[in-house]
Amino acid sequence: MSVAATYPSVRPGIREAAASQEAAAAVCELAVRDLHKSFDRLRVLKGVSFDVSTGASVALIGANGSGKSTLLRCCLRLLEPDAGSVRLLGQDIAGRPGPAALRRLRAQVGFVFQRHNLVPRLCALTNVLHGVQARHGGPRSWFHPLARKADREEALHCLEMVGLADQAAKRADTLSGGQSQRVAIARTLMQRPRMVFADEPVASLDPSAGEEVMELFVRLMREEGVTLLFSSHHLRHALDYSDRLIALRGGVKLLDAPTAGQSLDALKSVYA
Ligand SMILES: Nc1ncnc2c1ncn2[C@@H]1O[C@H](COP(=O)(O)OP(=O)(O)OP(=O)(O)O)[C@@H](O)[C@H]1O
Numbered sequence: 001m002s003v004a005a006t007y008p009s010v011r012p013g014i015r016e017a018a019a020s021q022e023a024a025a026a027v028c029e030l031a032v033r034d035l036h037k038s039f040d041r042l043r044v045l046k047g048v049s050f051d052v053s054t055g056a057s058v059a060l061i062g063a064n065g066s067g068k069s070t071l072l073r074c075c076l077r078l079l080e081p082d083a084g085s086v087r088l089l090g091q092d093i094a095g096r097p098g099p100a101a102l103r104r105l106r107a108q109v110g111f112v113f114q115r116h117n118l119v120p121r122l123c124a125l126t127n128v129l130h131g132v133q134a135r136h137g138g139p140r141s142w143f144h145p146l147a148r149k150a151d152r153e154e155a156l157h158c159l160e161m162v163g164l165a166d167q168a169a170k171r172a173d174t175l176s177g178g179q180s181q182r183v184a185i186a187r188t189l190m191q192r193p194r195m196v197f198a199d200e201p202v203a204s205l206d207p208s209a210g211e212e213v214m215e216l217f218v219r220l221m222r223e224e225g226v227t228l229l230f231s232s233h234h235l236r237h238a239l240d241y242s243d244r245l246i247a248l249r250g251g252v253k254l255l256d257a258p259t260a261g262q263s264l265d266a267l268k269s270v271y272a
């Protein structure tokens, strides 16, 4: 059962997003135009343009060094693009928004990394609770015993969603890689993001855990109506878990097409 049905008053933002998904289908959460980025004399992105529509799941593929991570980071302004425009959730982020506007924008966006970046000495529940800091901070969000009841319950529910409610009290550094990445996903859900960027989210997991976590991750994002842009070297994942595929080669967009109708063999040519 989806969170919307179980927790009607706790996660209204996400429920509304899911309800209006159809109406919003034509709207873009992310519009990138003619993006350029160099590191010294190394030209990494050479005029990349694409759109990610609301509620979509988009896979970004390409060989090592093709510019995937650089592109994801430029979209969030974690890296400053040299030229081009990025419109994220309706805000032009290449147009130098002030720190407050950038903070507000980033609060609505989750980022899942290859490494989970949990706080090792804190328990799973507190790590998930930290996701609420995107919405409201303060010491009550630092440790779960101090947390507001509603936040604590929601954090526990997010852990339930990733199948780890029984591990809530366990220290993060005692969890397996797959469990840790699930906790990181629960923390992202706690943030109630509109859009999530994921850079090779299961690359550090073994094939079986990677499959399980990827399936769970994409299913939860879809159920919650969250727009998703993820990079992956796992072509099967790219095919199975996206509606649209974007391929980069040498910082240039090689493919931008609906996933339906694409084949594994055709995608392999991206790496040729
Ligand atoms: N901060 C940086 N300073 C200098 N060069 C960088 C920096 N970040 C990335 N690069 C270079 O930019 C190029 C693209 O890197 P990027 O990490 O975006 O590729 P990628 O497609 O994500 O590769 P991978 O599949 O290995 O993760 C590489 O040649 C990399 O060495």
Ligand SMILES: [Mg+2]
Binding pocket: 068, 069, 070, 199
């Ligand atoms: Mg990368």
